Structures are given as C-alpha cells and as structure tokens.
Amino acid sequence: xxxxxxxxxxxxxxxxxxxxxxxxxxxxxxxxxxxxxxxxxxxxxxxxxxxxxxxxxxxxxxxxxxxxxxxxxxxxxxxxxxxxxxxxxxxxxxxxxxxxxxxxxxxxxxxxxxxxxxxxxxxxxxxxxxxxxxxxxxxxxxxxxxxxxxxxxxxxxxxxxxxxxxxxxxxxxxxxxxxxxxxxxxxxxxxxxxxxxxxxxxxxxxxxxxxxxxxxxxxxxxxxxxxxxxxxxxxxxxxxxxxxxxxxxxxxxxxxxxxxxxxxxx
Amino acid sequence: xxxxxxxxxxxxxxxxxxxxxxxxxxxxxxxxxxxxxxxxxxxxxxxxxxxxxxxxxxxxxxxxxxxxxxxxxxxxxxxxxxxxxxxxxxxxxxxxxxxxxxxxxxxxxxxxxxxxxxxxxxxxxxxxxxxxxxxxxxxxxxxxxxxxxxxxxxxxxxxxxxxxxxxxxxxxxxxxxxxxxxxxxxxxxxxxxxxxxxxxxxxxxxxxxxxxxxxxxxxxxxxxxxxxxxxxxxxxxxxxxxxxxxxxxxxxxxxxxxxxxxxxxxxxxxxxx
Numbered sequence: 001x002x003x004x005x006x007x008x009x010x011x012x013x014x015x016x017x018x019x020x021x022x023x024x025x026x027x028x029x030x031x032x033x034x035x036x037x038x039x040x041x042x043x044x045x046x047x048x049x050x051x052x053x054x055x056x057x058x059x060x061x062x063x064x065x066x067x068x069x070x071x072x073x074x075x076x077x078x079x080x081x082x083x084x085x086x087x088x089x090x091x092x093x094x095x096x097x098x099x100x101x102x103x104x105x106x107x108x109x110x111x112x113x114x115x116x117x118x119x120x121x122x123x124x125x126x127x128x129x130x131x132x133x134x135x136x137x138x139x140x141x142x143x144x145x146x147x148x149x150x151x152x153x154x155x156x157x158x159x160x161x162x163x164x165x166x167x168x169x170x171x172x173x174x175x176x177x178x179x180x181x182x183x184x185x186x187x188x189x190x191x192x193x194x195x196x197x198x199x200x201x202x203x204x205x206x207x208x209x210x211x212x213x214x215x216x217x218x219x220x221x222x223x224x225x226x227x228x229x230x231x232x233x234x235x236x237x238x239x240x241x242x243x244x245x246x247x248x249x250x251x252x253x254x255x256x257x258x259x260x261x262x263x264x265x266x
Numbered sequence: 267x268x269x270x271x272x273x274x275x276x277x278x279x280x281x282x283x284x285x286x287x288x289x290x291x292x293x294x295x296x297x298x299x300x301x302x303x304x305x306x307x308x309x310x311x312x313x314x315x316x317x318x319x320x321x322x323x324x325x326x327x328x329x330x331x332x333x334x335x336x337x338x339x340x341x342x343x344x345x346x347x348x349x350x351x352x353x354x355x356x357x358x359x360x361x362x363x364x365x366x367x368x369x370x371x372x373x374x375x376x377x378x379x380x381x382x383x384x385x386x387x388x389x390x391x392x393x394x395x396x397x398x399x400x401x402x403x404x405x406x407x408x409x410x411x412x413x414x415x416x417x418x419x420x421x422x423x424x425x426x427x428x429x430x431x432x433x434x435x436x437x438x439x440x441x442x443x444x445x446x447x448x449x450x451x452x453x454x455x456x457x458x459x460x461x462x463x464x465x466x467x468x469x470x471x472x473x474x475x476x477x478x479x480x481x482x483x484x485x486x487x488x489x490x491x492x493x494x495x496x497x498x499x500x501x502x503x504x505x506x507x508x509x510x511x512x513x514x515x516x517x518x519x520x521x522x523x524x525x526x527x528x529x530x531x532x533x534x535x536x537x538x539x
Contacts, residue, residue: 015377099291104299110515112472115508118495197386221392233389240384
C-alpha cells in the first residue's frame with residue numbers, strides 16, 4: 001500500500017506541481033494568450049461535454065466538431081490500413097515487384113502529405129472526400145512499406161517448414177506470413193496514427209471547411225479566441241493519447257506471442 | 267534491439283537480385299509510372315486541370331530550378347527545416363540522456379511527457395501563428411515541438427538497451443558514473459539517436475511545409491504551393507513543388523542512412539551475418 005502510494009506520488013507529483021505553477025503564473029500574468037489550465041478545462045466542458053445525460057453529456061458542439069473528425073479519421077485509417085496491408089503483402093512476397101516499385105513508393109512516402117491537400121481540394125472540393133483522401137495518402141505509405149518489409153523478411157526456415165507440410169498458399173499467408181509481418185505492420189500503424197492526426201487537423205484548417213475539430217480551431221483563430229484554441233489543442237491531445245493507448249492495447253494483445261513486444265516507438 | 271533487428275532485415279532482400287538489377291528495375295518502375303500518368307493525363311479521361319500529364323509536371327519542376335522566386339522559397343524552407351532539426355537535436359538528446367539515466371527524473375516527468383506528446387503538432391500552428399506571426403520563429407517552434415519526440419524517445423530507449431555487463435566491467439575498473447556514460451552508454455546509444463534523427467527529419471519537413479501553407483504569406487515551398495492553388499492551372503505548380511519536396515525528403519533520408527552506415531559500421535558488421 002505504501003509502495004503504491006509512493007509510486008503514485010512519484011509519478012504525479014511533478015505533473016501536479018507543474019499544472020499548479022502554470023495556473024498561478026497564468027492567473028498572475030493575465031495575458032489573454034495564456035489562460036490558466038482551469039479555464040481551458042472549463043471551456044472544454046462548456047464547448048463539448050456539458051450536454052444532457054441521454055446524449056452521453058455531448059453537446060451540440062461536440063456533434064459538430066468531434067464526431068465528423070473522428071468519422072473521417074476512422075474511415076481513412078480503415079481504408080489506408082486495408083489498402084496498405086494488402087498491397088504490402090503482395091509486394092513483400094515478390095522480390096521483382098518490390099524491385100520495380102520500391103523507388104516510386106519511397107518517393108511517395110517522402111512527399112510531405114500537406115503539400116497535396118491543394119491537389120485534393122481541386123479534385124474533390126473542400127469536404128469529407130478531400131479530407132479522407134488527404135489522411136489516406138498520409139497513412140498508406142508507412143503501412144504499405146512496413147508490411148512489405150515484414151513480409152519480405154519471413155525466416156527461410158518457416159517458409160521451408162510450410163513447404164514440407166504442403167501448406168496451401170492461403171494457409172501459408174494467414175498462418176505464417178501475416179503473423180511474421182505483424183510486428184512490422186504495427187510499427188507502421190503507429191507512425192500512421194500520428195500522421196493521420198496531423199492530416200486530420202490540417203485538412204480541416206482549410207478555409208471553407210464546415211465542421212471538425214480543426215474547423216473549430218481555425219474559427220477560434222480568426223476570432224482571436226485564445227481560450228477556445230487552447231481547448232481544441234487540449235482536446236486533440238486527449239484524443240491522441242486515447243488512440244495511442246488503444247493501438248498499444250491491441251498490439252499487446254495481437255503480438256502477445258512475440259518475444260520482442262515492448263512499448264517501443266522505433 | 268529494434269534498431270539492430272531492422273538493420274539485419276535491411277541487408278537480407280537485396281541478396282536475390284544484384285545491385286545493377288535493382289537499379290534497372292527501379293528506374294523501369296519510375297518510367298512506367300510516368301508513362302501511365304502521362305497516358306491518363308493525355309487521354310482526356312480526367313480533366314487537364316485536375317490531373318496534368320506527368321511531363322508537364324516534371325517540366326515545370328525542372329523550370330523551377332532556374333526560377334529565382336522558387337529558389338528563394340527553397341532556401342527559406344531548407345533553412346527552417348535544418349535549423350529546426352538542429353534545435354530539436356540540441357534539446358532532445360540531452361533531455362533523453364537525463365531521462366534515460368536518472369530513473370527518478372524519468373518517473374517524475376513521465377506524466378508530463380505523456381500528456382504533451384500526443385498533441386498533434388499541427389494543432390499548435392494557429393496558436394503560435396497568432397503569438398509569433400508566420401515567419402521563422404513560428405516555424406521553428408512547431409518544427410522543434412514535432413521533431414523532438416522521436417529523438418527523445420529513441421535516446422531513452424537506446425540508453426535502456428545498453429549492455430549492463432559492459433557498464434559493470436568499466437565500473438569494476440574504477441571508472442566513475444560520468445566516465446561510464448561517456449565511454450559506454452553514449453556510444454551504444456548513438457545508433458538509436460541516429461534513427462530518431464532520421465524519423466525527426468521527415469516529420470520536420472512535414473511541419474515546415476504545414477506551417478508555411480497555413481501562414482500563406484512570405485516565402486517557402488509551402489507558401490508557393492498554397493498560392494499556386496488560387497491560380498487557374500496552378501495545379502502544375504503545386505505538383506512540381508511536391509516533386510521537389512519528395513526529392514528533398516529522399517535525399518535527406520539517403521544522406522542520413524549513409525551517415526549511419528559509415529559511423530556505426532561496427533554495428534552493421536556485428537549483426538548482418
């Protein structure tokens with residue numbers, strides 16, 4: 001019990017002190033650009049979480065800001081993951097296909113995705129399609145290239161064993177290649193997740209956007225509403241934290257068999 | 267562990283196809299892509315303003331190389347990218363060494379780090395733009411915020427991965443804490459830090475361009491691309507800038523990988539049986 005308490009204090013003391021210091025400093029300075037944390041939290045509550053119990057406390061604002069963003073993010077991540085993993089597996093299993101396409105794919109990955117947002121705006125005009133495609137473009141490359149890398153480097157012994165057991169191609173794919181590529185796929189997903197958040201926000205920061213957290217942020221920017229901007233930033237931090245935690249939990253579960261499982265962001 | 271495993275894997279696949287074969291095939295792939303998009307662009311299936319033929323984009327990209335306005339933009343972007351990355355290294359490596367070697371500091375600060383890291387850096391762009399304007403200061407702030415994390419995390423994990431036996435050995439010979447740090451821990455961590463820097467370089471370029479596009483005024487590749495979208499037919503310019511940025515990203519990555527190979531040759535030899 002004492003031990004637990006001490007660990008808790010060690011872990012949270014500096015954090016609590018930091019927040020307290022920020023609160024005191026911000027109250028003392030009364031600079032509108034740096035509101036105290038208590039006011040930021042209050043603003044978040046007002047904007048998004050003061051709704052009725054029946055709506056899970058979500059306000060009208062939450063339905064306009066958070067839900068559209070999350071829907072687009074989820075759609076794009078699902079699309080990007082499916083496309084990236086399928087293409088990556090195909091590419092990883094053929095040394096020739098890989099040799100032909102690797103430079104092209106590396107080039108696409110190297111393009112900073114925000115630069116293509118204007119292109120997607122021209123193609124789809126501002127809206128969900130443009131936003132989803134921007135996110136898909138950012139997530140597909142790390143997933144694809146990591147999957148290909150993972151599928152390429154299945155151990156010789158495993159492939160030979162599969163041959164000895166006369167496994168059918170489908171069995172070989174699902175029982176050997178995909179599990180072997182899994183750690184790499186998850187490494188790609190972690191990179192993809194942080195890129196997807198960047199593109200989610202950036203695609204919503206475009207003028208003429210209609211909803212989303214990025215839209216709220218841009219709207220607050222045009223009105224010099226610092227409190228609302230801080231609230232949006234904090235909300236994005238919380239969401240980023242939750243998504244990351246969820247991905248790590250899935251990864252730990254899926255890769256439980258893999259001895260190299262650690263919370264490493266490499 | 268992770269870094270080493272990846273290197274061992276990198277070395278394996280090229281064995282089957284010889285190096286010249288790889289280059290020829292890679293070049294063929296590029297040529298095929300250019301030809302396909304050229305056909306698609308010329309066939310009139312998609313509108314010229316939506317999907318210009320590859321030749322037009324590449325020609326425009328080549329033209330830009332002699333365009334003084336573009337070269338100014340390029341210089342401004344490179345400066346912000348490079349400076350931002352340099353500051354991030356200067357901040358994140360010492361911080362990572364501190365966190366990785368003093369457990370008490372690590373537990374104490376961990377909550378703050380976990381709270382700050384998930385904030386998508388681009389969310390800071392509008393706030394910092396209001397506070398600092400849209401010039402170099404603003405860009406550097408968001409670049410450093412975004413690119414410090416991978417360096418910090420890799421430094422911490424690298425330090426944790428140092429062979430305890432090596433440290434013990436030096437300690438029994440009477441070396442002090444700092445000497446062990448300097449002679450064993452830092453060299454053993456260096457490859458991890460290098461991987462972190464390589465990841466940071468990619469993120470830093472993204473944030474440089476993002477910050478420039480958001481500002482929309484002044485100089486920089488992002489500004490160039492953002493302004494092009496308001497002009498009819500500007501999509502050629504936007505795509506030409508994307509080509510340039512992609513090539514810059516590739517060049518930076520290649521340079522960093524080459525640097526790693528050269529600096530940490532001992533590691534490659536040890537693990538790519």
